[in-house]
Amino acid sequence: MGLDPRAKLYLLLLANLMLFFHVGLVTQIVMVVLFLTPLAAAGRLRMAARFAVLYAALTALGMLDPDAMGVPQLHVVAALAVGVSMMLPCFMTGAYAFTTTSASAFVCAMRRMRVPETVVIPCVVIIRFFPTILPDYRRIREAMALRGIASGAFAWIRHPAQSLEYVVVPLLMNATTVAQDLSVAALTKGLGRKGAHTSRTAIRMRAADWVMMSAATAPLVLDIAGVI
Amino acid sequence: MADVVSRTALDMREVSFRYDAGDAADAAEVPPDAFADARQTASPPALDDASLRLAPGECVVLCGGSGCGKTTLTRVANGLIPSFFHGVFTGSCLTCGLDTTQVPIDRLTPLTGSVFQNPKTQYFNANSTDELAFPCENMGMETAEINRRVSEVAERFGVADLLERDVLRLSGGQRQRIAMAAANMLEPRLVVLDEPTSNLDSSAIDDMRLLVARMKADGVAVLVAEHRLAWLNGVADRYVVFKSGRIVRSCAADEFLALSPDTVAGMGLRALDLEPYRQRVRGLVASEAASGRGADGASGVPLLRTRDLVIGHDRRRTGLRFGLAGAGRANGRDHRGVQDRSMPFRRAVDDLTLYRGQIVGLMGRNGAGKTTLVRTLTGLMRPLSGQIELDGRVANAHALTRAGFMVMQDVNYQLFSASVREELMLGFDEDDADARTRCDSILDELDLTAFADRHPMSLSGGQKQRVAIGSALMCGKDLIVLDEPTSGLDRLHMEQVGRLLRRLADSGRTLLVVTHDEELAAGWCDRIVMLSDQR
Numbered sequence: 140m141g142l143d144p145r146a147k148l149y150l151l152l153l154a155n156l157m158l159f160f161h162v163g164l165v166t167q168i169v170m171v172v173l174f175l176t177p178l179a180a181a182g183r184l185r186m187a188a189r190f191a192v193l194y195a196a197l198t199a200l201g202m203l204d205p206d207a208m209g210v211p212q213l214h215v216v217a218a219l220a221v222g223v224s225m226m227l228p229c230f231m232t233g234a235y236a237f238t239t240t241s242a243s244a245f246v247c248a249m250r251r252m253r254v255p256e257t258v259v260i261p262c263v264v265i266i267r268f269f270p271t272i273l274p275d276y277r278r279i280r281e282a283m284a285l286r287g288i289a290s291g292a293f294a295w296i297r298h299p300a301q302s303l304e305y306v307v308v309p310l311l312m313n314a315t316t317v318a319q320d321l322s323v324a325a326l327t328k329g330l331g332r333k334g335a336h337t338s339r340t341a342i343r344m345r346a347a348d349w350v351m352m353s354a355a356t357a358p359l360v361l362d363i364a365g366v367i
Numbered sequence: 368m369a370d371v372v373s374r375t376a377l378d379m380r381e382v383s384f385r386y387d388a389g390d391a392a393d394a395a396e397v398p399p400d401a402f403a404d405a406r407q408t409a410s411p412p413a414l415d416d417a418s419l420r421l422a423p424g425e426c427v428v429l430c431g432g433s434g435c436g437k438t439t440l441t442r443v444a445n446g447l448i449p450s451f452f453h454g455v456f457t458g459s460c461l462t463c464g465l466d467t468t469q470v471p472i473d474r475l476t477p478l479t480g481s482v483f484q485n486p487k488t489q490y491f492n493a494n495s496t497d498e499l500a501f502p503c504e505n506m507g508m509e510t511a512e513i514n515r516r517v518s519e520v521a522e523r524f525g526v527a528d529l530l531e532r533d534v535l536r537l538s539g540g541q542r543q544r545i546a547m548a549a550a551n552m553l554e555p556r557l558v559v560l561d562e563p564t565s566n567l568d569s570s571a572i573d574d575m576r577l578l579v580a581r582m583k584a585d586g587v588a589v590l591v592a593e594h595r596l597a598w599l600n601g602v603a604d605r606y607v608v609f610k611s612g613r614i615v616r617s618c619a620a621d622e623f624l625a626l627s628p629d630t631v632a633g634m635g636l637r638a639l640d641l642e643p644y645r646q647r648v649r650g651l652v653a654s655e656a657a658s659g660r661g662a663d664g665a666s667g668v669p670l671l672r673t674r675d676l677v678i679g680h681d682r683r684r685t686g687l688r689f690g691l692a693g694a695g696r697a698n699g700r701d702h703r704g705v706q707d708r709s710m711p712f713r714r715a716v717d718d719l720t721l722y723r724g725q726i727v728g729l730m731g732r733n734g735a736g737k738t739t740l741v742r743t744l745t746g747l748m749r750p751l752s753g754q755i756e757l758d759g760r761v762a763n764a765h766a767l768t769r770a771g772f773m774v775m776q777d778v779n780y781q782l783f784s785a786s787v788r789e790e791l792m793l794g795f796d797e798d799d800a801d802a803r804t805r806c807d808s809i810l811d812e813l814d815l816t817a818f819a820d821r822h823p824m825s826l827s828g829g830q831k832q833r834v835a836i837g838s839a840l841m842c843g844k845d846l847i848v849l850d851e852p853t854s855g856l857d858r859l860h861m862e863q864v865g866r867l868l869r870r871l872a873d874s875g876r877t878l879l880v881v882t883h884d885e886e887l888a889a890g891w892c893d894r895i896v897m898l899s900d901q902r
Contacts, residue, residue, distance in 0.1 A: 242492055284747065324489040328505060
């Protein structure tokens with residue numbers, strides 16, 4: 140089962156609203172279950188399971204009562220856990236939207252939503268950039284290792300600013316050449332052409348999309364209205 | 368008259384072009400070693416009074432050294448000048464009857480297709496079929512028509528087996544074939560190829576020849592800017608030689624191919640016939656096999672020796688892969704035996720011995736495991752089994768990383784500092800007089816003294832390569848591995864790399880060069896190890 144990209148973006152929006160409105164724990168749990176269902180249905184079982192475990196662990200940590208345990212220092216941990224668990228739904232829906240949708244489906248969805256081309260084109264390029272970052276990062280780490288520049292987790296803790304510089308400088312330098320090459324290729328393929336663009340990828344809002352969207356909206360609305 | 372115009376694919380008359388300072392005056396078009404000063408003073412014209420006509424079905428090859436103007440000419444032909452690259456333009460250029468200086472580049476999209484040098488940076492879609500459909504979608508075609516064209520073009524260009532695949536998992540050669548097919552989706556009348564083979568191995572280059580022949584048979588005019596010339600024998604109709612932006616020679620294929628190798632070399636061009644080079648490579652490979660993997664012929668303790676080495680990786684490496692859904696996945700290996708990076712890979716390597724003072728070439732087809740081998744030898748990966756000895760002692764991955772260095776094909780990844788001198792001094796104390804002296808002598812050895820205070824990213828590719836080598840020498844590395852150091856280089860710069868390798872070897876360093884470049888291998892390597900296909 141795959142939802143329409145528009146439904147996926149709607150879920151992402153809901154997750155952000157959840158964070159904004161500070162929903163109650165019950166609503167949060169219901170929403171998390173609703174968010175993880177399509178992720179699992181799309182075949183990302185492992186990812187869904189990891190999110191579920193992480194969320195459960197953070198929620199459990201957040202429910203600790205450090206004063207009762209006599210370890211007031213644990214307040215820091217509990218507060219951090221609550222904070223992260225509140226942001227987690229955004230990561231879940233974000234991961235769902237971006238790992239299960241092809242670039243062309245996204246572009247098609249944005250055009251259907253009448254998003255102006257000035258927004259669509261940068262989005263195409265950004266989506267195109269994502270998959271290159273991880274391999275680039277690995278190469279840079281290797282280059283650092285060969286130069287004897289510490290590049291492990293320890294180095295990140297000891298010299299965060301310097302480590303960031305060593306990684307970001309080559310990454311950006313490379314990105315500028317890639318950006319120029321991509322712009323040139325885009326121009327010759329007519330990406331910026333005026334007039335209607337079509338898409339081979341067919342996207343359609345189906346019953347499942349509407350069901351999912353209303354199912355995820357309901358708890359949020361009820362929570363904001365004060366029912367839950 | 369109108370008929371003549373419409374039948375000419377390209378009609379360029381007395382075109383001169385000078386890039387705006389700072390605007391797109393990229394390393395590709397400015398003579399690399401003059402790059403430093405070219406920017407400050409007025410840049411010389413990239414193209415000077417060039418006239419060229421292409422008839423349908425004709426293939427014209429533009430050749431000449433780096434920065435000779437051939438890439439600029441392709442940019443004029445496909446309208447990137449003046450749409451993307453700005454500067455002063457005089458003369459006239461009609462591409463398929465349209466004046467490129469007057470019409471927006473969108474009007475040229477359906478008439479011209481373009482393929483560029485780097486297979487990594489010219490596709491937009493993660494899925495190969497989407498990539499073919501992309502130009503059609505931009506033209507606003509109906510889905511049925513797009514699908515019809517995709518299957519028709521895929522059939523015609525022999526890429527049907529590459530449809531519905533994840534582009535990231537295709538080899539460079541396969542990506543270039545997809546790029547060639549994509550350039551033909553709108554049934555163009557002119558296709559412009561800008562150094563399409565610089566990153567490819569010889570069998571992938573042979574595929575490119577077939578695709579060019581296919582386009583010619585369909586009546587498409589083909590304009591190729593290229594350093595490597597041998598692959599175009601038989602499909603090129605005319606050769607145009609550039610020097611400093613001017614056309615210095617233009618002749619028919621038979622006349623050009625009859626030129627003596629020395630004349631061709633004299634024009635700074637790569638060989639037209641690779642057979643003598645291939646013969647020498649075969650000879651070196653054979654003597655390597657006969658001498659028991661180079662065990663004799665050199666004396667003393669080898670720097671590095673492998674025993675019963677098995678290289679590869681067992682575990683699947685997965686990472687976050689955004690926007691890749693729906694892309695088809697190949698199982699392990701595709702039909703050409705190219706290794707899928709996230710799949711387990713495993714191969715045994717014949718025992719290998721590297722001596723100081725030697726340049727050893729490492730050749731073999733894509734997917735044979737050359738990169739995996741050099742990554743293992745430099746300790747970036749652990750061998751699956753077997754041992755690697757350094758100076759006669761078994762070494763672990765850490766020791767190998769300390770002793771070895773790799774100059775990556777994309778050298779941009781390994782330059783971290785704001786100036787060449789800082790780059791070399793990275794990790795050393797600035798006040799250490801001894802280190803400073805050593806730094807100066809290395810800068811001198813690599814002809815980098817003049818650039819010591821420049822930002823590494825403002826240098827040409829060859830200069831960056833030398834900075835990376837300098838950083839290795841500074842760290843006192845014994846083994847220097849170079850990954851495809853001459854891809855995309857003209858004859859002059861290829862020979863420059865060769866001479867540098869020789870000098871480094873003569874001063875006692877050990878060099879291992881991974882290369883597809885037969886001219887470099889034949890001309891400069893002392894030994895050649897051929898990593899055969901496994902099956």
